[in-house]
Amino acid sequence: MALDMKTLPIERKPLHVPPLDEIAEVLNNGLKQHFQEVQVEVVDCPNLTQMPFTLANGGLNGNTHLMDVGGPPYLIPLVQYDKVYNLCDIPELMKMKSAFIIGAGAGPHPYAKTNCECIMNINIENGVVDQQTRIVKVKDRTPLQEQLPTTETRFALLGNLFICEGKPGKVLQVHVKKRIGTEDFIGSIRTVLADHYGSKILGLGGTFLLKEGKANQHVMPNFVKTPINSEEEINQWLEFFEMSAPLIANGTLVTGDYDLDLRVQHFHSFSHHGEGGHYHIDTTPETVEYLGYFNTAQDIYRVDKPVHTHNVGRD
Numbered sequence: 507m508a509l510d511m512k513t514l515p516i517e518r519k520p521l522h523v524p525p526l527d528e529i530a531e532v533l534n535n536g537l538k539q540h541f542q543e544v545q546v547e548v549v550d551c552p553n554l555t556q557m558p559f560t561l562a563n564g565g566l567n568g569n570t571h572l573m574d575v576g577g578p579p580y581l582i583p584l585v586q587y588d589k590v591y592n593l594c595d596i597p598e599l600m601k602m603k604s605a606f607i608i609g610a611g612a613g614p615h616p617y618a619k620t621n622c623e624c625i626m627n628i629n630i631e632n633g634v635v636d637q638q639t640r641i642v643k644v645k646d647r648t649p650l651q652e653q654l655p656t657t658e659t660r661f662a663l664l665g666n667l668f669i670c671e672g673k674p675g676k677v678l679q680v681h682v683k684k685r686i687g688t689e690d691f692i693g694s695i696r697t698v699l700a701d702h703y704g705s706k707i708l709g710l711g712g713t714f715l716l717k718e719g720k721a722n723q724h725v726m727p728n729f730v731k732t733p734i735n736s737e738e739e740i741n742q743w744l745e746f747f748e749m750s751a752p753l754i755a756n757g758t759l760v761t762g763d764y765d766l767d768l769r770v771q772h773f774h775s776f777s778h779h780g781e782g783g784h785y786h787i788d789t790t791p792e793t794v795e796y797l798g799y800f801n802t803a804q805d806i807y808r809v810d811k812p813v814h815t816h817n818v819g820r821d
């Protein structure tokens with residue numbers, strides 16, 4: 507059972523879409539404050555179905571959108587069990603014959619029998635599903651990653667999605683080494699773009715590889731019965747792990763909020779060695795290396811925005 511997405515409140519806002527060459531130049535200059543080695547180029551997207559990315563489709567082009575579904579208010583202070591959504595609703599909702607969807611959110615608790623992280627990675631083409639989405643749950647203080655079956659296309663509570671047709675084409679390739687700033691990889695990109703573009707709001711989606719180093723990541727444990735009311739309480743509840751490269755992280759970022767109560771950045775990673783979770787920041791700034799592929803989204807869809815909101819749990 508899942509909520510029917512087309513019956514939920516939806517708002518849409520256009521995003522500012524500067525040429526990729528311009529964004530590459532802005533990032534090449536700005537990221538030097540954050541990383542010692544910076545190379546940002548506009549390239550033909552490599553085939554992302556190949557190792558190490560193993561995404562459900564090869565490219566990040568064609569009908570690009572961001573979607574922000576639900577939000578932390580459905581998780582805390584107490585979980586709302588009915589907030590379950592289906593990725594298979596998205597093609598019809600967006601009037602797309604095929605949709606390649608990657609992103610970060612909460613996994614389908616009715617399937618997992620527990621709260622869990624979700625790393626969305628799915629291609630839906632004329633109703634045919636290629637499901638490469640992983641979930642990560644925590645058991646006895648150990649994160650456990652598993653791939654969802656084709657028949658399980660739901661997620662819960664919140665999701666930050668990049669949606670496109672998966673077509674080949676030009677993308678931003680962001681390659682950086684050795685972190686010298688205090689912000690994480692995505693936060694660094696977001697800050698540089700926000701500083702440059704100001705009130706013009708951009709949205710990017712895509713995937714990045716933590717090629718070298720380790721990262722601090724959390725995995726949500728099962729729901730609690732006592733309300734969580736502060737950032738401190740949520741950090742006591744979440745389980746944090748230091749996870750090792752190579753990690754593949756999918757998600758979105760936006761440089762502004764549009765008063766839509768948006769999650770401004772959200773990336774979840776999976777791996778081929780069993781680790782996965784919500785990316786916070788690398789713990790090895792001296793040796794860290796990131797390689798990311800991103801594209802701009804034309805607009806953002808805000809689906810099922812919580813009526814009563816708060817600022818807890820946005821990190």
Ligand SMILES: [Zn+2]
Binds near residue numbers: 610611772784
């Ligand atoms: Zn997350």
